[in-house]
Amino acid sequence: MKQVKQPLPERAPANLRPHELLLLAAWFGLAGGLLEGFFAWTLQQARWVAWSRLSSSVDLNILWASALVNTLLFVVLGAVLLPVLTRWGRWPALAAALFGTLTAYGWLSTSGRLRERGVIMLSLGLGAVAWRWMERAPARRLTLMRRSVVPLVLICLLAWVSVNGGERIWEKVQVARLPQPPANTPNVLLIVLDTLRADHVGSYGYPRPTTPNLDAFAKQGVLFEKTFANASWTLPSHTSIFTGRLPSEHGAGLWPYDGRFPTLAEIMSQHGFATGGFVANQLMCSAAFGLSRGFQRWKNLSWGWGDIFTHSTFGLKFHKLYRGYLNSYQNFSGMSAPEVNERFLSWLDGRDARPFFAFLNYMEVHEPTRPPREFAARFSDDPEALDRTAWRKPQKYPYQSPGFRRLALDSYDASLAYLDSQIGALLEELRKRNLDQNTLVIITSDHGESLGEHGLDGHRSALYLEQIRVPLLLRFPGRIPENRRVPGVAGLQDLASTIAEMAGVQKHPFPGVSLASRWSGGETSGDELFAVSELDHFPFSSLEKWPCYHGAIKSIISSRWHYISHQKFGVELFDWNQDAQETQNLAKTEEGARIAAEYGAQLQKRLTSAQHSEQRLVAHPR
Amino acid sequence: MILYVGPDQLIPLSGVFGTIFGLALMFWGKVLQGCRKLTSWLFSRSAEHKSQV
Ligand SMILES: [Zn+2]
Numbered sequence: 001m002k003q004v005k006q007p008l009p010e011r012a013p014a015n016l017r018p019h020e021l022l023l024l025a026a027w028f029g030l031a032g033g034l035l036e037g038f039f040a041w042t043l044q045q046a047r048w049v050a051w052s053r054l055s056s057s058v059d060l061n062i063l064w065a066s067a068l069v070n071t072l073l074f075v076v077l078g079a080v081l082l083p084v085l086t087r088w089g090r091w092p093a094l095a096a097a098l099f100g101t102l103t104a105y106g107w108l109s110t111s112g113r114l115r116e117r118g119v120i121m122l123s124l125g126l127g128a129v130a131w132r133w134m135e136r137a138p139a140r141r142l143t144l145m146r147r148s149v150v151p152l153v154l155i156c157l158l159a160w161v162s163v164n165g166g167e168r169i170w171e172k173v174q175v176a177r178l179p180q181p182p183a184n185t186p187n188v189l190l191i192v193l194d195t196l197r198a199d200h201v202g203s204y205g206y207p208r209p210t211t212p213n214l215d216a217f218a219k220q221g222v223l224f225e226k227t228f229a230n231a232s233w234t235l236p237s238h239t240s241i242f243t244g245r246l247p248s249e250h251g252a253g254l255w256p257y258d259g260r261f262p263t264l265a266e267i268m269s270q271h272g273f274a275t276g277g278f279v280a281n282q283l284m285c286s287a288a289f290g291l292s293r294g295f296q297r298w299k300n301l302s303w304g305w306g307d308i309f310t311h312s313t314f315g316l317k318f319h320k321l322y323r324g325y326l327n328s329y330q331n332f333s334g335m336s337a338p339e340v341n342e343r344f345l346s347w348l349d350g351r352d353a354r355p356f357f358a359f360l361n362y363m364e365v366h367e368p369t370r371p372p373r374e375f376a377a378r379f380s381d382d383p384e385a386l387d388r389t390a391w392r393k394p395q396k397y398p399y400q401s402p403g404f405r406r407l408a409l410d411s412y413d414a415s416l417a418y419l420d421s422q423i424g425a426l427l428e429e430l431r432k433r434n435l436d437q438n439t440l441v442i443i444t445s446d447h448g449e450s451l452g453e454h455g456l457d458g459h460r461s462a463l464y465l466e467q468i469r470v471p472l473l474l475r476f477p478g479r480i481p482e483n484r485r486v487p488g489v490a491g492l493q494d495l496a497s498t499i500a501e502m503a504g505v506q507k508h509p510f511p512g513v514s515l516a517s518r519w520s521g522g523e524t525s526g527d528e529l530f531a532v533s534e535l536d537h538f539p540f541s542s543l544e545k546w547p548c549y550h551g552a553i554k555s556i557i558s559s560r561w562h563y564i565s566h567q568k569f570g571v572e573l574f575d576w577n578q579d580a581q582e583t584q585n586l587a588k589t590e591e592g593a594r595i596a597a598e599y600g601a602q603l604q605k606r607l608t609s610a611q612h613s614e615q616r617l618v619a620h621p622r
Numbered sequence: 623m624i625l626y627v628g629p630d631q632l633i634p635l636s637g638v639f640g641t642i643f644g645l646a647l648m649f650w651g652k653v654l655q656g657c658r659k660l661t662s663w664l665f666s667r668s669a670e671h672k673s674q675v
Binding site: 119125128129 | 633634636637638639640641643644645646647648650
């Protein structure tokens, strides 16, 4: 077989004008970006992506978003290279190779799992294919691009319209199929202030003026003084709130929630509630993590420029650079408190008369905390410096230096004060809509935050008090007494049954006991109540300082004792009322050993349905 | 550990495979030429073998 060799043109034909390089760049950006978005979405649906990719939300908007980002980047790059590149006669082939390589790199990086060296080499190989493709007939190829660029733009627009319109239609269909709930069924608003530790809230005894609005809210209802999250990080804790199950039962943590138990939104939906989730935490609360189950509307991306930018391979790469450089992280994208409020309220105003179950999650006190200057100035002598502590894992600053700790603390408090003002604004909007009377409002958090205690920063590292103790406030005029404080221990896994019962859903699958009995006088101080928290083993290389790096941790806490059992380091016992910093481990004392044995048995009793994490290695159908 | 279910065992080899395929695509002409040479050499050998029988 003899191959017919086509003569390679030495120069691009005369009718090729240099500015057509921009057309070529745009074409690669559009076509490649659409495919990149499709790959990213498909891989995330199949969960065949690295943790770092799974943990950032993706929905179908990624189709047009990555095309937009790639097009802009490629056109800018094309414009910069234009004077140099087009000097050479064979510029179309060279440009095709360049943008082909970049496009291929974008595709091959979408899983985040392939080895970088292989990705680069294969991208260069595909770039060479693009070179040969262009080299064979540059004029014809450029004509093809000229003709297809408008249809490609239309496809992007169509994707944008159909994704957003499709969501609305899907929601309308879902709502139309709901049964009609009984008259006077109340609304439910569940608010999670992500990462809010209880002891920084005024009504929990914090001396700084961080939470005037929450404190006023607390006076209108019930406050649980000793509430504990079932995990010290977002995904398992939210799943416990939604399912009423402990982390070892529901299985969400290292793996997304697989839907083995019905969620609050699913049950509320079945009982005729309009359900909406407006969620700022885009790291763990994407649909891919299973928390959106049962919600007719779920928004955890604003698809503003930050979100658009971070939904492409190159945008993510830049984001990582930016994050390292500016010591910043998530606030590049994700919704701010005003955005969460706005999206929730516009949903509220657009729905029909049926009762709603809404879930709001705010990220203002999650690191990186970036309080507005006005609030920073209220809590710090050096408000400008607060920005530098946004991501509280400083490389440049002495980690545990008192000066740095002060800044981190001020930043947290100032952010909390800002968030509190936004919650105040939200509650005011509810009042204006006459929704404050027939609505059960719950305000809590999914976990706390270490601000230097135990040498730790952030959360998901241990189960010490500061990482699991959260506020819990409930208000329901006429149904919940005003200004009542419940002193005993409560765990967030009891929220599901509490909410279902308060909303009139008597038959529900949630195992917890409704907390209603606790404020209606059923609590005696002699009752021994416990809350259980769990944290998976996280053997990831960057976390050596974290206790969970070395083994799984479980904790059980009563109104006096806090028992923590670490897979490798053994047992700790703290008298947390006396020792709120949990610095004195009493497990080795004579009395402590006896109590620890008793608490260990209590913990075991409550974890009977715990499963080994190995059994969860199988992906479950969604 | 942080990876999800899939052909996980092949992931560590993605660097090697990517490099091999990438180089093959870059020098595709040479690869084809090499293949052609190889097949013609094999054919000529088998023809030689037959003629000897
Ligand atoms: Zn969280």
